[in-house]
Amino acid sequence: MWKAVLRTRWRHAPGPSFPYAMTMLAFLLLAIATSTHAVTHDEAFVPLGQMHHTALSARDGVPPDTWAMAQDRDGYLWLGGPTGLARFDGVHFDRSLNRLLPYRQVMTLRAEPNGDLWIGDRYGAVTLVHDGEITVYKDNGLPRGTIFPFVRTPDGVLWSATPNALTRFVDGKWETIRDKAGFTGHSIEQLFLGVSGTLWAIAREGAFQLRPGATSFVLAGKDDARADMVGIAGASWRPDDLSGDEVRDASGAFWIPTTSGLVRLRWQAGDVPGKPPATTERFTGKDGLSGAQALTAFRDREGNIWIATVTGLDQFRRTKLTPVVPPQPLYAPAIVPDPKGGLWIGSTTQNPLLLNEGIVSRPDMGTFVSAAASGRDGTVYLAGNAGLRANRDGVTSTVALPPELADAGLRFQGLTESPDGSIWLAGQGFHRLKDGRWTDAVGIWGVPKGYPTRMLTAADGTMWWGYRDNSVARIQGEAARLYGPDNGLSIGSTLGMYSRADRLWLSGDQGLNLLVGDKAMAIVGTGDEKFVNVSGIVELANGDLWLNSIDGLYRVTASEIAKAKVDPGHRVAFEKFDQEDGLLGPTDSLRPGPTLVEGSDGRLWIATGLGVSWVDPLTISRNPVAPVVAIESLNRTPVDPHDSARQLASGTTNVDVAFTAPTLTIPARARFRYRLVGVDKDWVDAGTRREAHYANLGPGNYRFEAIAANEDGVWSKSAATLSFGILPTFLQTGWFKALCAFAVLALVWLAYMRRLAYVTAQLRARLSERECIARDLHDTLLQSMQALLLHIESAAARVSEPDVRKALSAAADATQAAIVEGRDKVRYLRIEAPDAEEAGRTSYSLADVLKNAASSTPVQIEGKEVELALEAALELQAITREMVSNAKRHARATSIVIRARFTPGILTIGVYDNGIGVDDDVAHALGRPGHWGIPGMRERAERIGGTLTLRRLSEGGTAAEVTLPGRRAYRRRRWSWLRR
Incomplete structure (x- = not known):
């Protein structure tokens, strides 16, 4: 700026x-x-x-x-x-x-x-x-x-x-x-x-x-x-x-x-x-x-x-519409084209006017006119306080009204002439003039009671009468057919009608319909525009549709109408004209009507509450000047066009950009679009707003663009651009991110070392406990049993009876076997203790687990072998060794095999023999009173999240299996050391 x-x-x-x-x-x-x-x-x-x-x-x-x-x-x-x-x-x-x-x-x-x-x-x-x-x-x-x-x-x-x-x-x-x-x-x-x-x-x-x-x-x-x-x-x-x-x-x-x-x-x-x-x-x-x-x-x-x-x-x-400037102000004008060119205007404030290369007052056509129509032979009819007047070839005549319509204060609702020359007059009843005689036409031929709010005689002679109750009657000869909601009609009280070829346009206080054949369809505009209260309709020869309503004058192109016919859900684009375009105030939608007619010269005449305007629909003036957008300020600071390095302070998250475009003709209709490249996926339609607001922006470089359109939709030839940057705070800089990464790595290392120390301490505590148990077994139980063995052998040497000697020898052998077994237990306890190098390991293979458990027992592996977590491996080693030991000592088996089954979520290791089989009570209870081998295996399995099962095989023998989830059994490749 x-x-x-x-x-x-x-x-x-x-x-x-x-x-x-x-x-x-x-x-x-x-x-x-x-x-x-x-x-x-x-x-x-x-x-x-x-x-x-x-x-x-x-x-x-x-x-x-x-x-x-x-x-x-x-x-x-x-x-x-x-x-x-x-x-x-x-x-x-x-x-x-x-x-x-x-x-x-x-x-x-x-x-x-x-x-x-x-x-x-x-x-x-x-x-x-x-x-x-x-x-x-x-x-x-x-x-x-x-x-x-x-x-x-x-x-x-x-x-x-x-x-x-x-x-x-x-x-x-x-x-x-x-x-x-x-x-x-x-x-x-x-x-x-x-x-x-x-x-x-x-x-x-x-x-x-x-x-x-x-x-x-x-x-x-x-x-x-x-x-x-x-x-x-x-x-x-x-x-x-x-x-x-x-x-x-x-x-x-x-x-x-x-x-x-x-x-x-x-x-x-x-x-x-x-x-x-x-x-x-x-x-x-x-x-x-x-x-x-x-x-x-x-x-x-x-x-x-x-x-x-x-x-x-x-x-x-x-203006696009040209207002008519009469000698005196007009109020509620009734309009009808003159067959020889120009327009007749009747109103409630002055004598009727004829516009044709000038404005001529015609008091001979009555006063306070509220309804107008033209006949087949070019006769123009005006109905008002002075009755019904007719003008043909410049000659005016008076048509006498029935006595019940002689009140000078009457206002008429509609007027038309049918193919047989009858004149139909609605308002304060419904009357027909035929062969010089007026008759009451209410309910004629089965049409609804009351009088029509709009009447139309089409080019083919068909008459259409519209009513307040969302119904329309088609009159052909003396036959009437009624159309309503069952035909899709949704206009409410009828306010407008227009016929061209095989289609009938209908409008009312609830919307706009197109009736083709026996089916009506609603026409809706963009922005959910329903086109309500349309009191004048004209379809041009080129297919463009013009509508006059309380809200303004609308133009819908023929291409948009064609799309709506193919797709009933299509929202038609439209152009709207209002007082800025020369329209003289709002339209009284009820009467007089129609408020939009096409003259013989192609001009459209628009009647509103305060006057009449006209437009040539084929030569509407347009503003071809494309607006030039200027960006005025960035966060309330004027923009310097010479400053290419606009930097906002660090910590800025909200950005306001003010822009404008000089549009002098109708500035209130200037429309704007903008986008922040990299933030907005497409142009943002700002309407008439001349500023943009962004929140939660981070540091970096940005480019803002804006374009504008004038009142006729002519967009800028190029966008106005504004480049700016937002400086990062220290917390948003690369240095801070590097420091954070370093801190995270340091925390990872510290956590790893803490976990390693924790695992090592656990293993050493377990080692110490086992060594203590081994010493106690060696120094107490084994020594006592060794002494018992010596006493038994000494007694056997002194006994001469063969049976007693034999019994003592058997006792000595049993004691010797118990001592050997006890020594094996002590040796096994000490074998499980890892050395300093083993304490630092994080995983074991299946071979590590089985090398001390059953080095001579066959092993079968199913699935892809996965490295085992340290804690699971040590417990599985003890469980497997106990399973194999039990099979050798108690099952009297001739065949023992170990099977390991690896699946993504579960690890199963089992020992299978062909011995005498485990008792069902023992298998169900996972142990027997006074024995601690099986409970020990169960406790070890539970410690690592697994389960122990014992079952008798159908072909004979026992299956001892330990199953544990993969998340506890397998070594995790990332962050497993953080998990306890």
């Missing part, structure tokens, strides 16, 4: 570059061609009363006393005056540039096609705003005095003047033209470029002219200068109280600010020079002008006319 980034330079700026000068030259040639062409009538003349007027005041931010206006390349309207500069985008007035101006009393402005803005003030200083920088020219070849308007001649030279001298900008500095190049004027009054490309300087001595290509001025008459100013000879047409230069619109009309308001003049095409204007219009404070005195006029590139007054700013613009 320019307002925060302009830098003031007080210096002699370098002269314009050659490309710059060529650009200015091309622009001036184009401007001259455009001005010359503008003298002709490019557009049809529209009276002031038919144009849309908007008055802005100080409450809207308008500065007082605007003396100069200009429009820059991006479309902003600049206003200069005694309080400085203001930039207008159609919504807001921005005055922030004033703080950089040397003087704030701005007298003249010029916007260049390259974006430069020249500013001349009241005290002789010239300021150039170029690419975000301000250069001030003061006492730099400039004479003292108020700066006159800047003028660029076809050769690209920029001229200006003060009351004391003429100056031009050459080689980066201002040069005073005094007694040079044929200019000898004094007390300069005016400086301008004529439509012929001639530079005019009006001074006390006369009008000095510098023609295109000439090198010196020539003195001429002031009348010649004023004629060349606008291409109209003579000066008598100019108002005496002229207060500023006039401006010409595309229709050839002149807008002239005066001390008493606005004056608008227009000559007919081909008028001879000097002839008085054919049209003179005035617009003053009484008419709504923002101030009593108009100061200056300006025409923007969108065709709008701006009039600055002492207290405000006024906009005049054409």
Whole structure:
């Protein structure tokens, strides 16, 4: 945004570059061609009363006393005056540039096609705003005095003047033209470029002219200068109280600010020079002008006319719909096309009117008209307080009403003529006029009781009557057929009808339906627009559908209707027109109707509560100017276009971006879209909102883009972009992340070492306990049994009886076997104790488990072998050894085998023999009283999360199995050391 980034330079700026000068030259040639062409009538003349007027005041931010206006390349309207500069985008007035101006009393402005803005003030200083920088020219070849308007001649030279001298900008500095190049004027009054490309300087001595290509001025008459100013000879047409230069619109009309308001003049095409204007219009404070005195006029590139007054700013613009301006205000008009062209308008406030190359009052057609229709032979019918009037070929006649309708206060609801020439009149009953006689038509041919709210006679002669109860009657001859909800009808109370070919459009207070054959379908618009309260329908020959409702005038293209016919769920896109487009207030949907008709010349006539407008549906005026988006601020800080490295403070998470686009015609309809690349997947539709908000953004680089559309949906040719970055906090930097990673690794290592120390301590405690048990067994039980053996052997040596000796020898053998078994137990206890290297291991293989358990026992493996966790391996080693020992000592088996089955979730190790088999009681109880081998195996299995089972095999023998889950049996490759 320019307002925060302009830098003031007080210096002699370098002269314009050659490309710059060529650009200015091309622009001036184009401007001259455009001005010359503008003298002709490019557009049809529209009276002031038919144009849309908007008055802005100080409450809207308008500065007082605007003396100069200009429009820059991006479309902003600049206003200069005694309080400085203001930039207008159609919504807001921005005055922030004033703080950089040397003087704030701005007298003249010029916007260049390259974006430069020249500013001349009241005290002789010239300021150039170029690419975000301000250069001030003061006492730099400039004479003292108020700066006159800047003028660029076809050769690209920029001229200006003060009351004391003429100056031009050459080689980066201002040069005073005094007694040079044929200019000898004094007390300069005016400086301008004529439509012929001639530079005019009006001074006390006369009008000095510098023609295109000439090198010196020539003195001429002031009348010649004023004629060349606008291409109209003579000066008598100019108002005496002229207060500023006039401006010409595309229709050839002149807008002239005066001390008493606005004056608008227009000559007919081909008028001879000097002839008085054919049209003179005035617009003053009484008419709504923002101030009593108009100061200056300006025409923007969108065709709008701006009039600055002492207290405000006024906009005049054409509208898509053209309002009809009657002699008196209209209220609740009833409309019907005239067969010979034009339109009949009846209302409750004045006599009927006939519009056809003018407006003609027709009191002969009655008063307070509330219903209108046309007959087969071109007869126009109007029904009102004066009864029923008919006009055919310009001749008006009165149709007598039945006595019950003689009340002058009646308002009629509907009127139509059937193929047999009958006239049907609804309202305060339902009546039929046939063969000169009125009859009551309520309930005729079985139609619903009451009177229709709408009646239509189609081109094929079929009559359609619509009722309040969501029903429609089709009348063919004297046969009636009723359509309602069973046919899909969903319009509610009937308010509108239109027939074309084989289809009937129906509307009501609940929506819009299309009836084809015996089936009706609802038409719904985008945004869930139901098109309710539509009281006028027209389908054009090209298939476009027009609807008039309380909410405005709608246009739906034929392609959208075709899509809805194929897909009943399709939401049709539409264009909507309202009071900004020339619609005169809301429509009374109940009566009179229809409120939308098509004239014989193709124009559509729209009736609303306050008047009538028309539009040519095939030549709707559009605004082709694509808006240029400007990004104004980032987090409330103005954007510097020269700053490519916009960085927001670390810790920023919320970002607000403000943007705008100068759309001067109807700024309230400008629409915006934006996106933050990398955050938004698609464009975000902001509607009319001119800001974007983002939350929870992290550090990094971002690019914001915005586009805009004008009131006619013309989108920007390119997006405005804003690149910015958010600095990271220390906690968001790579260094912090590296520190966190290092800390995590350190914690992992510490946890590993703690786990290793814990496991080692457990193993050593278990070793110590086992060694203690082994010592106790060796020092107590084994020693006692050894002593017992010696006593038995000694006794056996002293006994002579053979039987006793034999019994003692058997006892000695049993004792010896018990001692051997005890020693084996002690040896096994000591074998399980790992050395220092073993204590650091985290896994064992199956071979490690079985090497000390059953080194000579066959082993069978099922599945893919997996390394075993340390704790599980040690317990499985003890359990397997005990299983094999029991099979050898107690089963009397001739075959023992070990089977290991590996599955992803379960490990099973079993010992199988062909011995005598285990008792069922022992297998069920997992042990027998006074014996601790089997309970010990069970306890070891439970300690590692497993289960022990004993069962007798059907073929004989015993199966002893231990099963434990894989999460406890198998070694975990990651983080298993953290688990206890």
